[in-house]
Amino acid sequence: MSEDSERARFPVAVDIVALTIRDDALRVVVVNRRKAPRRLALPGGFVFARESLEKAADRKFAGETGLDPLPLRQIRVYSKPDRDPRERVITVSYLGIGHDLPDPPRGTAAGPARWIPASGVLDDSVPLAFDHRDVLRDAIAHLRAAVEDSTAAMDFCAESFTIGELRRVYELVWDVTLDARNFYRKIRNVPGFIEPTGTFRQTSTGRPAQEFRRGGAVRLETPVLRPAS
Amino acid sequence: MSEDSERARFPVAVDIVALTIRDDALRVVVVNRRKAPRRLALPGGFVFARESLEKAADRKFAGETGLDPLPLRQIRVYSKPDRDPRERVITVSYLGIGHDLPDPPRGTAAGPARWIPASGVLDDSVPLAFDHRDVLRDAIAHLRAAVEDSTAAMDFCAESFTIGELRRVYELVWDVTLDARNFYRKIRNVPGFIEPTGTFRQTSTGRPAQEFRRGGAVRLETPVLRPAS
DNA sequence: GCAAAAGTGTTTTGGATACACCCATGA
DNA sequence: TCATGGGTGTATCCAAAACACTTTTGC
Missing domain, CATH: 3.90.79.10 (Nucleoside Triphosphate Pyrophosphohydrolase)
Structure with a gap:
């Protein structure tokens, strides 16, 4: 055949x-x-x-x-x-x-x-x-x-974003609530994930937030782990 | 059109x-x-x-x-x-x-x-x-x-297998070497991953190894993490 | 006895979690 | 002044890593 x-x-x-x-x-x-x-x-x-x-x-x-x-x-x-x-x-x-x-x-x-x-x-x-x-x-x-373990979450953000905005992305994608303070440190410590722009922005009320842009990494060495629950 | x-x-x-x-x-x-x-x-x-x-x-x-x-x-x-x-x-x-x-x-x-x-x-x-x-x-x-985070590694094993054999699967798939003792405990503690058959088998030289079969889990609650390096 | 694999015990460490607390702003 | 989100400090917990050590076999 x-x-x-x-x-x-x-x-x-x-x-x-x-x-x-x-x-x-x-x-x-x-x-x-x-x-x-x-x-x-x-x-x-x-x-x-x-x-x-x-x-x-x-x-x-x-x-x-x-x-x-x-x-x-x-x-x-x-x-x-x-x-x-x-x-x-x-x-x-x-x-x-x-x-x-x-x-x-x-x-x-x-x-x-x-x-x-x-x-x-x-x-x-x-x-x-x-x-x-x-x-x-x-x-x-x-x-x-x-x-x-990728930077996909940042695709939901503007070129310049705050860590609070990025956290909200994770919360909506995973349908969970995350501790803002621990998320802040965690994200800042993932090598190459984000880098500060040096500017600040008023999001709503409260202290102005530092703005960040994408870092060089595409793959995250330290994954951002979704809560077990 | x-x-x-x-x-x-x-x-x-x-x-x-x-x-x-x-x-x-x-x-x-x-x-x-x-x-x-x-x-x-x-x-x-x-x-x-x-x-x-x-x-x-x-x-x-x-x-x-x-x-x-x-x-x-x-x-x-x-x-x-x-x-x-x-x-x-x-x-x-x-x-x-x-x-x-x-x-x-x-x-x-x-x-x-x-x-x-x-x-x-x-x-x-x-x-x-x-x-x-x-x-x-x-x-x-x-x-x-x-x-x-799945039981795919066991697909390389016979129905009944030893933890040493399963470890070798991970080593070959990831191209790493794993500590046999830590792997042993880790695997035994993943809920639903494997269950003992009650039988023992002589693999080569050394103490006979307990045999295991697949547990009920398909998705692993506790992932088996690949070494960072 | 020796080598080698199986399996246990124990210490250390690093990251996740929980949460107290301060900072800077709008209302 | 108060509410709110940003950000820091710190104690606790737990799992991974490192490794000493015992067990049980073949040679």
Whole structure:
């Protein structure tokens, strides 16, 4: 039997889990599908013949949300033959993280995109199309592990941020409360994680906070450990 | 523009990184390709129209190595348009782990399969076809992280094993040496990781070792931490 | 007896935790 | 003055690391 004899070709799609923190909540961008199933869905769509999956993800994210491009990282593949009832589709999910991203402009291809709390999707109070709830769940599980030993949490922050802001990121991603004082020291002692800008900023009330920017590290020598509980 | 207008279809393939420990080395199974490029390669091949990727991976692994089926877990997607010079292929990699797997039988479809040390591939002294060195590297990176907080290391062990054998798995996967005495206590204190069978076994010289089997845990509450160094 | 692996006991150390306390600001 | 978040000091706890030591086997 030739290597090619039973080879099949499949439509390949990308789904984008774009996360941000707005109004003190972890939010995901969703679009209103105008075709059946007429539900909220993650942005995504089919890959063109001559583009990479990353390109397709960038294109779909821009086209369906109207937002500026976001660095995307691959999460996993969904390939169950019946996951899209209309036709077999193989989908690769991508995760993007941004700092306090703005409301998507109206009038884009898939209808207005919106930032909705991730918690509402995870607890099923806001149903999404297809298996997009699972896709979001897997992406967030990936994120929860990633912030332990990478600088991913800072992707939620502005270029310049305070340690209190960074702490809030960890609290929202892990859904825990952290001791502010111990977090402060812990973070400052992770080699290469953050470096002070030398400036200070008034966050709300209280003493002005020192501002920091990303350090050189990408991988954290000393992981930031999520509480056991 | 319709959603379907530029939709393309792609050949989708699976590559299998099957690992075992033999002769005190971490080894990966490779096959001799009989078509160009005539190199050693990971087992793998194209997905059929009506089978899942997992099924395709099982089929290819069995067909090309002649070995018994192995539980496979998905690692990642390789989709660079030029990664196969002949044609664009989207490949999903799978990782399988087995205990001291036997030499593959001869005369299978892709020529004899062999277990070769993973180190030789990683340091480029044994070149593989396509980007299979990267695929192996990524799978091993995944494994190194996985053994920290999952029971994946025990997949390299027989149903019944000694703590010394399990320690050797960690040493080979991480390429470190561990203190046997501290490892012993550490492992015995991870809740649900292992449980004693009540039997003893003579491993080589020295005092007979207690035998253990898998405990109920899948996820380790207390991770087994890789040394910093 | 000797080497080698299994298993136990004990000390030290470094990081996580808990929390008292001071600092600097807005209201 | 008070509330609030920023930041420091410090005692406690616990697990990892280091290592001395005993046990049980093969040679």
